[in-house]
Each structure stands twice: as C-alpha cells, then as structure tokens.
Amino acid sequence: MLKKSLAIGFFMAIFMAARASAVEVPIVGNVAAKCVIVPDTAGVYGNPSPDELSTDTADGGVAPIVRYDVLQANFFKAVISYPTAFSVSPALSDVVNWTGSVATSKVSVSGMSAYDTNKVEYNNTSEFNLTIAGTTWFKTNSTAEYGYGKAFPSGTYRAVVTAECIAL
Amino acid sequence: MKYLLLFLVLALGGKQVWAHEFTPAYPTLEQSYMDGVLQTKMLLFNLRKDVTYYELDVFDKDWNKVPFAATDKIVEVKYLERKYIDVFVREKDKGRALYICSKSKLLSDNSNITMVATRICSKIK
Numbered sequence: 154m155l156k157k158s159l160a161i162g163f164f165m166a167i168f169m170a171a172r173a174s175a176v177e178v179p180i181v182g183n184v185a186a187k188c189v190i191v192p193d194t195a196g197v198y199g200n201p202s203p204d205e206l207s208t209d210t211a212d213g214g215v216a217p218i219v220r221y222d223v224l225q226a227n228f229f230k231a232v233i234s235y236p237t238a239f240s241v242s243p244a245l246s247d248v249v250n251w252t253g254s255v256a257t258s259k260v261s262v263s264g265m266s267a268y269d270t271n272k273v274e275y276n277n278t279s280e281f282n283l284t285i286a287g288t289t290w291f292k293t294n295s296t297a298e299y300g301y302g303k304a305f306p307s308g309t310y311r312a313v314v315t316a317e318c319i320a321l
Numbered sequence: 322m323k324y325l326l327l328f329l330v331l332a333l334g335g336k337q338v339w340a341h342e343f344t345p346a347y348p349t350l351e352q353s354y355m356d357g358v359l360q361t362k363m364l365l366f367n368l369r370k371d372v373t374y375y376e377l378d379v380f381d382k383d384w385n386k387v388p389f390a391a392t393d394k395i396v397e398v399k400y401l402e403r404k405y406i407d408v409f410v411r412e413k414d415k416g417r418a419l420y421i422c423s424k425s426k427l428l429s430d431n432s433n434i435t436m437v438a439t440r441i442c443s444k445i446k
Contacts, residue, residue, distance in 0.1 A: 186346040192339055192369070192437035219437055228346060240436070241429055313427060313436045319420070320346045320444035 186228040188283070188318035193290060194218040196314065198297075203304035207296040216292045218258055219316040226286045229318050234278040235295040236312035243308035247300030255279040258292035265289050282321075291316070340368035341375075343423045343441035348408075350415060350445060357412045358390075363443065364405055365423055367398040371436075374398075374426040379410060379418050380442070387418045395426065419445055 198206040199213030208214040221231050235253030239245075257268050262285050273280040283289070293314045299305045344364050353360035365375055375396050379389040390409040398404045410418045422442040 185344065187342065187344055188346065188441060189340050189342045190439040190441060191341075192371075192439065195436070217437055219439075222340075240427075311429075311436065313438050315438045315440065317440040317442065319442040 184224065186225045186320070187223075188229045188320070189222040190316050190318055191220040191222065192217070192316070193220045196293070196295075198310055198312075200305070204299045204302050205296065206305065206310055208294050209296065212296075216294045217314050218290050218292050219314070221283065221289050221291065221316075221318060223283045223286055223288075227282075227284050227321065229283045229320055231281045231283055231289070231291065232278060232315075232317040232319060233281075233291055233293060234276075234315040235293050236314060237277050238312070239297070239310050240313050241309055241311035243306045243310075245299070245306070247303050249300075250298045251277065251295060252298075253277060253293065253295035255291055255293045257281075257289055259290040261287040261289070283318075339370055340366075341372070341423075341425055341439040341441060342366035342368065343443060346443050347446045348421060348443050350410060350418070353409055355409075358409050359412055359415060360407055360409045361421070361445070362405055362407055363421060363423070364403060365396065365398050366403045367400060369425060369439070370400045372425040372427065373400070375423045376426055377406065377408065378422045378424070379408065380420040380422065381417045382419050384420075387414050389414075389418070389421075396423075421445065 194215065194217055196208050196217030197215040198208060200206055201212035208216040219233065223229055233255045235255060237251045257265065260266055264285050265287065268281045268289065271282065348361040348363060350359035350361050375398055377391055377394050377396060379387040381387050388411065391406055396404060396406060408421055420442040422440055424440040425438055427436050427438055
C-alpha cells in the first residue's frame with residue numbers, strides 16, 4: 154500500500170514539475186496599411202522581326218507581371234513604367250523607338266477591373282489608384298524597334314520595368 | 322494518396338514568392354538624440370531572392386530629394402531578412418520631407434529576362 158502511494162506521489166510530482174516548467178510564448182502581430190510589391194513573372198523579349206523586340210505573346214515574348222498586395226483601400230497608388238532603354242545590350246548605333254502599355258491582368262476583387270478605365274497615363278508611366286483592398290496583377294508590354302527597319306545586332310538585351318507603390 | 326500529396330507540394334509550394342515590403346506606410350518624425358534632428362524607424366523586409374541591396378531616399382511633394390542621413394543609404398538586406406533602419410531628417414526640413422522610399426538595386430548580368438525594379442514610398446505624417 155505504502156509502495157503504491159509512493160509511486161503515485163512520485164508521478165504526481167513529475168507531472169507538477171512539468172506543468173510548472175511550461176512557458177507561454179506570445180505571438181504578436183499588427184495589421185497596418187501596407188503595400189507589398191511582388192515581381193510575379195519575369196519578362197522575355199521575343200524577336201518577331203530583325204528590327205523588333207517585343208514582350209507580346211504573339212511575338213514569342215513574355216510580358217512581365219507584377220503583383221500588388223494592398224491591405225487597406227485608398228491608401229496607395231501603383232505607378233508602373235515600361236522601359237525606354239536597355240539596361241544591357243550590345244553597342245547600338247541607331248535610335249531605339251519604344252512603345253508599351255500597362256494593364257491589369259488578374260484581380261482578386263471584381264471591382265478592381267475599373268482600375269484600367271481610371272488609370273492615368275503619361276510618358277511611359279501608368280498610375281492606378283488602389284481603391285480596393287486585395288491583390289492586383291499588372292502586366293507590362295513593351296516593344297523596341299531599332300532605327301528604320303534596321304536589324305538589332307546579336308547579343309543579350311535586357312530592360313527594367315519600374316513598379317512603385319506610393320502612400321497617398 | 323502520395324500522388325495527391327506530390328501534386329499539392331508542387332502546386333502550392335513550388336512557386337516562389339519574391340516581394341519587397343517597406344513599413345510603416347505612414348511614419349512619424351520624432352526628436353532624435355541630437356538637437357535639430359528628427360528621426361523615424363523604418364522596416365525593410367526583403368522577400369526578393371534576386372535583390373540584396375535597397376537604396377533609401379527622402380523626397381518632398383514635388384519629388385525633389387531632401388537631405389537625410391541613415392547608417393547606409395544603400396542597405397544590404399539578405400533574402401528573408403528584416404532590417405530596421407533609422408532615418409534622420411533635419412528639423413528645418415520637417416515640413417518639406419514627405420516621402421521615404423526604398424528602391425531595389427538590380428545586378429547587371431547576362432540573362433535576357435526583363436527585370437522589375439520595385440520602389441515603395443511611405444508618406445511622412
């Protein structure tokens with residue numbers, strides 16, 4: 154009987170000690186107005202004709218896609234610019250003419266489709282007021298034409314799309 | 322079952338998310354330990370595997386540069402690293418300084434992809 158009581162007491166003591174050593178680990182999180190820019194898809198230039206490089210799918214290219222995650226509505230604007238120069242290219246002796254466009258390619262809330270009609274465009278830049286909380290994907294198309302029907306010299310061409318998120 | 326698990330791993334875990342985060346969106350300038358100098362603390366979170374350096378800048382409402390000080394104006398933030406950055410602005414520029422921005426610095430290499438430079442600007446309250 155005494156042995157049994159001692160054994161029970163021993164296990165109770167171990168159990169209590171284990172409970173006493175348990176520590177609470179807090180997890181703290183804050184939700185605040187925040188804009189996150191996610192480069193979703195890297196772009197690739199297709200070369201449909203000797204004098205043209207284009208991100209258009211029909212030209213064998215891939216248009217870069219940038220994702221914007223906005224936690225609160227009406228706090229940010231997205232400012233996206235298509236390139237007007239190559240960051241890496243062989244030596245070019247003639248002018249490169251750039252054209253391009255920026256538009257939404259996917260939206261997480263249907264109301265975001267109005268972003269395209271309300272966007273403000275100037276030079277190579279498009280501005281979108283992010284009036285709805287959620288995620289928007291923007292696709293940037295760009296085309297570079299070399300001189301007047303001149304063939305681009307062979308080599309690697311690279312350009313940079315600028316995606317900005319500015320607090321309003 | 323194992324094919325379903327494999328599909329889920331590939332579908333959900335296979336895609337990498339690369340992002341740039343700069344908070345708070347509306348920082349406030351407070352008195353620093355130096356007279357005539359205000360400071361605020363920004364948090365830069367680098368989720369872009371292709372970027373290790375970010376450039377800081379302070380602008381006025383017309384996007385003219387405003388003088389500021391920070392430990393480094395080009396900050397090294399490794400992938401998945403969070404870095405708190407103290408930004409110091411002169412008290413006399415308090416009414417002028419409006420945006421604090423961080424911009425990704427891209428490395429030049431020979432890949433033929435179009436890169437995306439990201440810039441996030443917080444507005445000083």
